[in-house]
Amino acid sequence: MNSFDNFRSQVAISQSFPTGKIDVSQSLLLFDEVLLKTDVSSQETIQFIKKFTQRVGFKGGESLKDFKSFPKNLDAVLKKWPTPINRSQHLVVLGGGSLGDFGGFIASVLKRGVRLIQIPSTWLAAMDSAHGGKNGLNFDGSKNQIGTFYPPEAVYIVKELLETNPIEVMEQSYGELIKMALVGDSHFFKEIAMEKREARDFLWRFMPQCIEDKYAVILQDPFETKAIRQILNFGHTFGHALESHFGWAHGDSVLQGVFFALEWSRHRGVLSDALYSEFVHVIAQKFDRVPAQALDWYKRPSAKTLGSLIGADKKMTGTGQIQFVFLKNVGQPVLEKVAVADILEEAKRQLWVK
Numbered sequence: 001m002n003s004f005d006n007f008r009s010q011v012a013i014s015q016s017f018p019t020g021k022i023d024v025s026q027s028l029l030l031f032d033e034v035l036l037k038t039d040v041s042s043q044e045t046i047q048f049i050k051k052f053t054q055r056v057g058f059k060g061g062e063s064l065k066d067f068k069s070f071p072k073n074l075d076a077v078l079k080k081w082p083t084p085i086n087r088s089q090h091l092v093v094l095g096g097g098s099l100g101d102f103g104g105f106i107a108s109v110l111k112r113g114v115r116l117i118q119i120p121s122t123w124l125a126a127m128d129s130a131h132g133g134k135n136g137l138n139f140d141g142s143k144n145q146i147g148t149f150y151p152p153e154a155v156y157i158v159k160e161l162l163e164t165n166p167i168e169v170m171e172q173s174y175g176e177l178i179k180m181a182l183v184g185d186s187h188f189f190k191e192i193a194m195e196k197r198e199a200r201d202f203l204w205r206f207m208p209q210c211i212e213d214k215y216a217v218i219l220q221d222p223f224e225t226k227a228i229r230q231i232l233n234f235g236h237t238f239g240h241a242l243e244s245h246f247g248w249a250h251g252d253s254v255l256q257g258v259f260f261a262l263e264w265s266r267h268r269g270v271l272s273d274a275l276y277s278e279f280v281h282v283i284a285q286k287f288d289r290v291p292a293q294a295l296d297w298y299k300r301p302s303a304k305t306l307g308s309l310i311g312a313d314k315k316m317t318g319t320g321q322i323q324f325v326f327l328k329n330v331g332q333p334v335l336e337k338v339a340v341a342d343i344l345e346e347a348k349r350q351l352w353v354k
């Protein structure tokens with residue numbers, strides 16, 4: 001059983017697979033089946049997967065997190081599980097955030113908890129989703145409605161695995177990286193601003209800081225009960241609604257949610273005009289990203305459609321409001337309770353909705 005006393009997983013960052021660290025004979029591997037494709041994956045990855053005699057492949061992506069398909073998927077896992085399940089066995093999850101959320105949930109409920117190791121295969125999962133113990137399945141079109149807190153014992157980050165990410169998958173990590181750079185304690189947005197290289201060449205450099213900043217937050221508030229961990233939702237309240245409505249990738253949606261939150265922070269007087277301009281400029285320059293609602297192809301949804309998604313997404317406070325994360329400066333997030341109607345009014349003002 002994993003220990004809740006230790007939300008800090010053992011994190012090992014290396015160039016190659018942690019072959020000697022996992023007892024493959026005592027483990028079941030859940031992996032993204034794309035990683036067996038020779039035209040996408042590397043020989044090292046394929047060899048690593050084949051070391052596990054007990055393994056189950058799934059198609060990665062948001063559909064894996066759909067609660068409706070969960071019974072069938074769980075059945076596939078249980079059929080492969082070495083019986084009888086005992087407490088020394090590990091569930092090893094090799095994949096992006098979708099596999100991580102799905103596998104993490106299974107590990108937490110199977111026999112009331114089996115040992116869990118995460119090996120993130122996308123930049124987004126390596127920097128963010130594999131850490132902190134949250135998992136989640138989607139229900140009725142809304143994200144992460146069913147889930148638990150269940151930290152993995154270990155997270156192994158393997159550079160040669162991340163290097164096979166197609167560019168568009170790699171770029172999906174930008175949203176969570178920028179979020180952490182803006183709200184995190186180490187203020188590394190300022191270092192990003194001074195980087196001479198493009199983002200794709202500096203992701204590896206900022207990975208440890210991104211992870212450390214996340215642990216610094218979750219260790220203070222592992223179960224999100226003290227209004228501390230909520231700062232990691234920066235960009236997510238609005239981003240999740242865009243993701244559910246448009247079917248955009250999670251990371252891209254979060255980045256758009258960050259733009260929304262920055263502009264709202266500026267408009268409310270929380271963030272100065274100068275800092276707002278600086279942040280948006282750095283994101284455009286280093287990550288080549290701008291707010292989508294100003295672009296030709298953006299099709300504005302109705303306020304009602306987006307409002308129902310926002311309402312379903314987050315836990316409301318007792319007064320029917322949502323804790324929204326604004327930003328005052330790098331490393332200075334500000335939590336304020338707002339009504340869904342306030343978010344929609346702002347979304348109208350920013351031309352995100354009709």
Ligand SMILES: NC(=O)c1ccc[n+]([C@@H]2O[C@H](COP(=O)([O-])OP(=O)(O)OC[C@H]3O[C@@H](n4cnc5c(N)ncnc54)[C@H](O)[C@@H]3O)[C@@H](O)[C@H]2O)c1
Pocket residue numbers: 032034035040041059060061062065095096097098099101121122123124125128129130131132133134135136143161162164165166169172176250251
């Ligand atoms: N639990 C958390 O704390 C947390 C935090 C952030 C995001 N998330 C969740 O993570 C998910 C997004 O994660 P993601 O961006 O990793 O998406 P993903 O798992 O859907 O992977 C994106 C795509 O990349 C492919 N892929 C994965 N690894 C690859 C590799 N090495 N080479 C080539 N292709 C590869 C996948 O098959 C998929 O098509 C969302 O569901 C989001 O809600 C969870």
